[in-house]
Amino acid sequence: MTDLKNKIIRLQEHLNHGLVGRKNEVKAALLTLLAGENLLLVGPPGTAKSLLARRVAGCLQSTDKHDASPVYFEYLLTKFSTPEEVFGPLSISELKKDNFKRNTTGYLPTVQIAFLDEIFKASSSILNALLTILNERQYHNGATLSAVPLQALIAASNELPTGQEELNALYDRFLIRKFVDYVRPDDIASLFELNSDYGNVESISMDEIKELTKRSDDVIVASQIVRVVQDIWLKHREIFSEDRRESLSDRRLVKLIKLLRISAASNGRYEVDLSDVVLLKDSLWNHPENKEAVFDLIFEVLQKNSCTVEVMPNDISTKDSQKKIEKPQNIERDITAESRLIKGYKGSGTKNNPILISNYEELLDLERKDVGQQGYYFKQTTDIDCTEINTWPNINFIGTYDGGGHTIKYKKGKNKITTVDGGIASLIGSQMLYGYGTSKYEASKIEYLFESVQGNSNLLNINLEDLCLCQDLYDSTVSDCVSVLNNISDDKHNMQISYLIKDIKKSKVTNCQTSSALAYKVSDSIINQCTSTSSILAHTVTDSTIQLSVAELSIALYLKKAILKQCQSFSVLVGKSAIESHIENCLVLLKTTEDIFLRYSSQYDLPDQLFGIESNEIQHRNYNTDEYLNVGLVVSHLESSNILNTFVTAHDLKRGVVMNYSMMWSGIASGCFDSKVEGCVLGSCRLKKPSNYGIYVGRKSRIAGYTEKSTFKSNISVSTQTGARSSTGENGETMDKLRLTQNYFENTLHWDFESVWYWDNDRNSPVLQMQTGNLIIDARSTEKLLTEDLLTRQISQNIWL
Known part of the structure; x- marks a missing residue:
């Protein structure tokens, strides 16, 4: 697979020779070819759309060297174009036999790559046959249904078929859509340096494409990626629920799953990663004014599922600025520190002006619904000692809590309970107490900072002493949190069953350390780069990924x-x-x-x-x-x-x-x-x-x-x-x-x-x-590790981005 990946990179470089500002379009066209799909290029005349199609056709090597059939077909459609011009003339000899059949050799039904310019000007007689070719790769030639060897169809148009519902089915057949505009003003000077010598064409054979397709069938789509795509699909329906121009067909989803696998396999991977999902940005919009909104929702979901990873300094990937895909940022209005949202607190509850937590009264008051469940951003400004608090409140939290690296300290567990005669003797909160035979077992009650955290909330940079983080984490993220329980005994008869987070669902936990188990149960979640001096999961992991x-x-x-x-x-x-x-x-x-x-x-x-x-x-x-x-x-x-x-x-x-x-x-x-x-x-x-x-x-x-x-x-x-x-x-x-x-x-x-x-x-x-906590000593630890966002890193290594 490495050889094929290197060949694809060489092909991309070769196809770009003599073109200015067309790297993304070249990659889209080549990926379309490998995936056996259809590409739509939208843009004004004179933007090298047809030239790009010819170059892609030139790099495809026919399987049979003795086959003289043409590989490539192109045609400019008008509203007066007839089926004979695209599918071939009627066979006179067959007509004499009362058979309606075309001589298709050299026309669209017999080639491997085709380019149709002004595709949306196709007449209804051309459109009906074209739909079957685009989707099923079959052509009705009279009474005969024939397989079409078409590997990719590239189409071009100066405009999209807005307001023409009869063309919606045709439009939906194009899995990838790219806008092609004139070169940017900064690139005009490059047009003076173009070299007309295209050189020897690097080629890829149909056998290599078939082998890639076969390998892609074995590519794993992990539960994390399935969840990411599901979230994107659901958010798309939610955002565009009142925009009838935007819809996603089941056919499109099936084809996109194949595209993700092809992307992973051609990158030499055996598993789809987050960077492959970025490719959906060119496939989930119908009207151009929604293109940016689709981009935003995809990256919102991807960034939620990304995390920070440690890499060697010479392996940092973000140095290549050309591989960095910028996500449009919403500029949040800066509000002065004097503003007040909640009486008794400083700050307005935004990231730029968070509500400040500086003592245990402000911390425990998060129990109030009007404070702790309104989606506000909180920032702890100092260490907080809660050892004098005897009863911990049940805090159900929605929002962001940034501990700022400060510590919240609670008292050591004092209420030890003893049981004999086996089985369950007591159930205190989340603490389970058990014994067998006549043995005595003791357990200490450990409190949780939060009873529940949900609603797309975030917990970060929180240090806890003799306190756990939360009982139930749902649809939220936790990062860079530490919990140290000083009252855990080494005596197996003095049991301390506790967890940083008891139950994790549909969430992501990154770079956390704990002296207890990280969690009891995890489902539909991601655990990344965490350390436990006990176990990561005390019990069951379901539909989830644990890594590093x-x-x-x-x-x-x-x-x-x-x-x-x-x-x-x-x-x-x-x-x-x-x-x-x-x-x-x-x-x-x-x-x-x-x-x-x-x-x-x-x-x-x-x-x-x-x-x-x-x-x-x-x-x-x-x-x-x-x-x-x-x-x-x-x-x-x-x-x-x-x-x-x-x-x-x-x-x-x-x-x-x-x-x-x-x-x-x-x-x-x-x-x-x-x-x-x-x-x-x-x-x-x-x-x-x-x-x-x-x-x-x-x-x-x-x-x-x-x-x-x-x-x-x-x-x-x-x-x-x-x-x-x-x-x-x-x-x-x-x-x-x-x-x-x-x-x-x-x-x-x-x-x-x-x-x-x-x-x-x-x-x-x-x-x-990897270097996580103090449990692993890297032999190369003399060279300090750097951190990098996983999504950014994967994008930089993806040859299609």
């Missing part, structure tokens, strides 16, 4: 229709099951600790009923056929899911990992059903029992234990892990650790060492390229 995140324990307990990318744990990556999920480029560094598997043991595991989840909500297969706990070091139960390019090894390579529970372990998954495990490596990972303990620790397999209808490919186990080699099976290929070099990972297993992994020379093993 690190946990001292596990990333999550359950995955359901979820994506994990570039995540690291120091315990099992996913505690129990992954169903219909995708795990890629993750790292498991198992630490030597006694209770690392505490919450996976049947003795201490929390029943699902404690959390309001029925046992059949997430189904499991019972494959624990012996008395031991079966554990997979990436995930215990894998069903209808993928694990790709994931590395498992011990954190302490010399000592290994000491276990205190009887168990059988597998390097990647204990049970693997209808799933794929590919490019994974089990490194030096010795799990052993401590001395003088009457427990059993054994290995079921090197890659997967119990398997059913699953695919294994290019999985590796170091030779210190005994077992029969099986490159396509549950034990993987055996490899001496001296052969597991960066060259092997990069060139044989095809791991990405440009943007995902780097080689740690001290450990002699791959490590993820």
